[in-house]
Amino acid sequence: MGKSNQSTQEINSQAQNPLGIAPVGGLIAKFAIPAIISMLVSAMYNIVDQIFIGQGVGMLGNAATNVAFPVTTVATALALLLGIGGASNYNLEMGAGQEKKASGIAGTALSSLAISGLILAVIVLMFLKPLLTLFGATADVMPYAVDYTGITAFGLPFYILSVGGNHVVRADRSPTYSMVCIMIGAIINTILDPLFIFGFGWGIKGAAWATVIGQVASGVLVIVYFCKFRKMYLSGGMLKPKLSYLKAIISLGLASCINQIAMAIVQIVLNNILRYYGANSVYGSDIPIACVGVISKVNMVFMAICIGISQGSQPIWGFNYGAKKYDRVRQAYRYSVTACTVIATIFFFCFQIFPHQIVGIFGTGSELYFQFAERYLKIFMFMTFANGIQPVSSGFFTSIGMAKLGIVMSLTRQVIFLLPLIIIFPLFMGIDGVMYAGPIADAAAFALAIVFARRELGKMRSAEIV
Numbered sequence: 001m002g003k004s005n006q007s008t009q010e011i012n013s014q015a016q017n018p019l020g021i022a023p024v025g026g027l028i029a030k031f032a033i034p035a036i037i038s039m040l041v042s043a044m045y046n047i048v049d050q051i052f053i054g055q056g057v058g059m060l061g062n063a064a065t066n067v068a069f070p071v072t073t074v075a076t077a078l079a080l081l082l083g084i085g086g087a088s089n090y091n092l093e094m095g096a097g098q099e100k101k102a103s104g105i106a107g108t109a110l111s112s113l114a115i116s117g118l119i120l121a122v123i124v125l126m127f128l129k130p131l132l133t134l135f136g137a138t139a140d141v142m143p144y145a146v147d148y149t150g151i152t153a154f155g156l157p158f159y160i161l162s163v164g165g166n167h168v169v170r171a172d173r174s175p176t177y178s179m180v181c182i183m184i185g186a187i188i189n190t191i192l193d194p195l196f197i198f199g200f201g202w203g204i205k206g207a208a209w210a211t212v213i214g215q216v217a218s219g220v221l222v223i224v225y226f227c228k229f230r231k232m233y234l235s236g237g238m239l240k241p242k243l244s245y246l247k248a249i250i251s252l253g254l255a256s257c258i259n260q261i262a263m264a265i266v267q268i269v270l271n272n273i274l275r276y277y278g279a280n281s282v283y284g285s286d287i288p289i290a291c292v293g294v295i296s297k298v299n300m301v302f303m304a305i306c307i308g309i310s311q312g313s314q315p316i317w318g319f320n321y322g323a324k325k326y327d328r329v330r331q332a333y334r335y336s337v338t339a340c341t342v343i344a345t346i347f348f349f350c351f352q353i354f355p356h357q358i359v360g361i362f363g364t365g366s367e368l369y370f371q372f373a374e375r376y377l378k379i380f381m382f383m384t385f386a387n388g389i390q391p392v393s394s395g396f397f398t399s400i401g402m403a404k405l406g407i408v409m410s411l412t413r414q415v416i417f418l419l420p421l422i423i424i425f426p427l428f429m430g431i432d433g434v435m436y437a438g439p440i441a442d443a444a445a446f447a448l449a450i451v452f453a454r455r456e457l458g459k460m461r462s463a464e465i466v
Contacts, residue, residue: 017094019319024331031170032312032339034179038166039304039311041179041186043297046072048190049207050297054363056197057144057204059290062362064144064204066293067137067271070264071124071149075156076163077260078116082109083164084314085253087171088399089245090232091315095322103232106168108245110226113164115241117157124153136271138285144204151208158212158219165222171315172231181225185218255398255406259391262414267296270422270434277431283372287365288431291373294362299381302347306340306388310395321400326460333396333457340388348385351377379435383442393449397456405452412448417441 019027046065053061086109093102124131132145162181169178189210196206226234274288281288313336320328350358355374365373390413398406418441425433 017319019091019316020095020323020325020328024316024328025335027316028309028313028332028335028339030312031175031315032309032336034175035170035312036305036308038179038182039308040301041182043300043304044186044190047297047300048186048193049211050294050362052193052197053204053207054294057207058363059286059365059369060141060144061204062293063138063141063286063290064148066267066289066296067132067135067141067145068149068152069293069296070135070267071131071153071156072159073260073264073267075117075120075160077257077264078120079113079160079162079164080167080260081164081253081257082112082116082249083167083253084256084311084395084398085109085249085251086164087167088252088314088318088401089248090168090171091318091399092322092401095319099232103234104242105245105249106172106232107234107237107239108241109168109249110161110165111239111241112246112249113161114157117160120160121153121156124149124156128153135268136275136289138275138289140286141289148204148208151205152211155212155215159215162215162218162222165219165226167311169222169225170311173315174225174229174231175312177225177229181218181221184221185214185216187214188217189214251403252398252401252406254403255394255410258407259394259410259414262411262419266414266419266422269419273422273426273434274431277426277434281431283368283431287369287372288376290365291359291369291376294359294373295377295380297362298351298358298377302344302384302387303391305343306391307395309336309339309343309388310392313392314395314399317396317399318401324463326463329400330457330460333392333453336392336396337389337453340392341385344388345385348381351381351384376435380438382439383446386446387442389449389453390445393453396453400456402456405456409449409452413441413445417444 046069050062050065053065057064086106089105090102090109093099093105128146128150129142132142132149135145137145162185166178166181169175169181192210192213193207196202196210197204200206202209270292271289274292275285278285278288313332316332317329320326320332355377356370359370359373359377390409394406394409397403397409418437421437421441422434425437427433429436
């Protein structure tokens with residue numbers, strides 16, 4: 001009788017959940033807007049540092065943040081592996097009415113986030129200089145990179161907890177709190193950056209400490225949420241990592257993780273190629289590394305919006321797929337893709353029309369500096385108008401439990417297409433080959449995303465008819 005009552009309660013809870021009954025467009029706006037703001041604010045950690053470092057330290061400071069960026073990318077990979085994996089499993093189990101199991105998965109995800117952050121920080125501090133050399137630091141850039149990365153490593157545990165934990169907070173139907181967690185940290189970082197860099201004269205070290213303090217604030221707010229404000233049931237025993245739950249989390253989080261790891265690998269290879277071929281060009285090694293670092297931050301703004309739309313849609317996709325409401329899943333995917341395409345088109349025109357103004361935000365430089373930066377931005381980002389489909393599709397497949405397909409989608413642009421092209425093209429075109437590798441990889445990834453998405457949406461349409 002007890003089990004029957006529990007089952008009835010779970011079914012009623014499933015039927016009353018707004019994810020399964022509220023208008024899809026309104027749900028996407030409710031979840032995606034806070035997710036977009038969270039992603040944008042998270043991106044601001046790096047962008048604000050880049051702007052103030054460019055203004056206060058100069059080109060070598062910009063190059064140093066680019067060299068240090070793979071560390072942040074790996075940290076983000078761990079955060080998404082456990083955060084998106086935990087949130088996706090949580091949504092699927094809640095959609096199926098398994099609330100206790102869903103909460104256990106959330107507990108394992110949170111504790112694993114904290115542990116992985118500590119491990120990564122120790123590794124970075126132990127092997128700091130060898131890692132930075134691997135990441136492409138030149139002799140002139142190395143002192144700045146050591147100062148910046150050596151300090152920001154202390155914030156990695158809080159960064160991973162805040163980024164990954166925010167996905168679980170959002171899955172717990174608190175998208176606004178999730179947004180606030182990230183916003184508070186970024187606001188602190190933005191206030192402290194000019195104070196530490198210019199006011200105290202700490203230079204690049206000041207930017208690093210401002211970042212760490214902001215990350216600590218965001219991480220603490222995530223801890224406070226699960227102690228005081230959570231909606232889910234979460235006991236202390238659920239925070240002990242459970243292997244079966246961890247396997248499920250990794251399965252659904254692996255696509256996003258691999259995408260970030262692929263980005264880190266591409267960034268490392270790219271920095272080394274720029275260092276080598278730049279030395280054989282009129283630009284030298286430091287200008288290309290600094291320019292590409294700046295433009296990667298510009299692209300982060302665009303990608304933050306698209307990924308935010310994807311992340312905001314994931315609870316809707318996951319819950320309705322678990323509840324077998326395939327018409328709502330398909331509708332949510334269409335809305336998400338349309339929104340990303342509109343945003344992508346706006347960014348495409350900005351990149352093509354205002355490259356000098358965009359690059360100039362991140363500090364001054366020589367005529368050669370701006371010449372390379374403007375050409376790189378216009379050529380490498382030429383397919384921006386189509387670049388929103390791939391991250392949305394990768395998140396879509398992950399959220400409906402299709403982990404393998406999500407992984408394939410994550411690998412298409414970075415590993416399967418871009419990585420070989422940035423190695424091969426410069427052999428024939430010199431440093432310009434890097435620029436032309438970008439749009440070709442983007443076009444190929446776009447085509448594959450369309451093929452896979454149409455296939456899966458077609459399967460859902462057939463299931464509805466049956």
